[in-house]
Amino acid sequence: MLEQFVKGLNKTRGAFKSRLEGLFTRSEISPDFFEELEEILISADVGLGTTLEIIELFRERLKEEKIKLRDEAQDILKALLVEMMEGEAASGLVSAPSPPTVCLVVGVNGVGKTTAIAKMAHLLKNEGREVLLAAGDTFRAAAIEQLEEWAKTVGADLVKHQAGGDPSAVMYDALNAAVARKVDYLICDTAGRLHTKANLLEEIKKNYRVLGRALEGSPHEVLLVLDATTGHNGIAQARYFQEAVPISGIILTKLDGTARGGVVIAVKQQTGIPVKMVGVGEKKEDLEYFDPHKFVEALFL
Ligand SMILES: Nc1nc2c(ncn2[C@@H]2O[C@H](COP(=O)(O)OP(=O)(O)OP(=O)(O)O)[C@@H](O)[C@H]2O)c(=O)[nH]1
Ligand SMILES: [Mg+2]
Structure with missing residues (x-):
């Protein structure tokens, strides 16, 4: 498992590892040590604010521990x-508390929502959970077929309506099916961009409301998908979606495609939302629960 994850992080590790090795030599800590670390963190896309906070806390700890x-x-x-x-x-x-656990997956177009949903279904199925998918992207041409294809690949059931239909109606039906079939997880896909006059945030709010009315306490997770290759743009996207619905976790995708995976370090600090899962490739196996310890160890490996 570590192997797969570490491989996916190769580009980011390349940016961090050799430079970190050069930094932690057996010599004394001098001011240029902090300057160099600052530069490494910024070049890995940790972001200025988070970098400065890390440096300050780091200085304090080193002083405390002499x-x-x-x-x-x-x-x-x-x-x-x-x-x-x-x-x-x-x-x-x-x-x-009782099945189904309902997950609403949101994010701007192309970040990897549908792929992440498929990978999540695969991961949960491997844990022995029953998963139902809701084809809530009724806007983009072929979005339903894309999820349907994935559902077949990972062996999950799918609830769909016609293209162009009301996404909330799909989710309502899927939720009732999930309750009736006692599936463990219902995962709802959404459109990233609407090809109608409807506003994306209004649509998401409606999805959220409809799920809540159909089953109290649901959706239990509102997962925002962010594309790691777009770096700090993602943080702006998080603020945008947070205005509409309470985001409970972030899925950070395409970490394999960037040397700037340092953005992972900034996400929680900048948005207050924990990264729950990370995507490191396009295959069904390429999603993992995010483990900060493992991530940091991989950077220093
Ligand atoms: N390398 C890499 N590619 C990924 C990853 N996740 C998704 N992709 C690719 O990104 C592209 C977009 O993925 P989708 O899952 O369709 O994105 P989406 O957010 O559902 O897009 P819309 O439905 O159009 O809003 C596809 O080509 C995926 O194969 C990842 O972790 N790594
Ligand atoms: Mg999609």
């Missing part, structure tokens, strides 16, 4: 990065 040598500072930095990414709650998906 650490003078660079190589002894490495574990302190690792721990700090992990803290930065950890949510208050344990990561992983929420589980509803």
